[in-house]
């Protein structure tokens with residue numbers, strides 16, 4: 001099979017781009033609800049669902065959250081920031097499935113958003129103390145990523161072509177039977 005972008009699931013996976021500049025308008029409430037439900041529906045190891053989603057929409061709060069990492073600036077202009085909170089994945093006994101599961105939930109939210117014409121991108125938290133102070137989650141919880149969501153300032157950006165070399169060649173990443 002070839003890359004047929006008319007198939008809705010594959011088409012979304014292949015065409016979706018990261019969006020970092022957003023229009024000023026807020027998200028329609030039913031759109032936000034859909035995004036959060038897409039996260040809720042995600043599968044997880046042993047169905048443990050070790051995640052909480054903190055929805056941030058206050059502009060000053062978003063500006064402050066934009067300081068949690070060197071590449072988190074897009075949060076300042078997002079309609080919504082969603083902080084993805086889990087048990088601490090860095091603890092000595094923490095299973096790696098915490099972040100595997102969270103990645104699935106995050107991608108489901110971003111794909112559901114894309115279908116509604118909403119752009120999104122992750123922000124990686126480097127300033128852990130700042131994120132904890134701004135988001136107020138309990139001591140045994142941790143925030144490694146937030147997601148920015150918003151209608152893109154340029155709607156064509158939702159499906160702009162990937163930059164040249166944007167994805168490694170399939171032959172480079174797929175092997176048969178053994179490495």
Ligand SMILES: Cc1cc2nc3c(=O)[nH]c(=O)nc-3n(C[C@H](O)[C@H](O)[C@H](O)COP(=O)(O)O)c2cc1C
Pocket residue numbers: 016017018019020069071072074121122123124125162163166
């Ligand atoms: C785990 C993870 C962390 C990321 N962290 C950031 C980030 O801190 N800031 C940012 O602008 N983009 C971040 N991104 C977005 C990537 O840069 C983006 O997915 C990649 O460049 C591909 O973009 P494209 O789909 O538009 O080609 C992150 C993506 C992932 C999967």
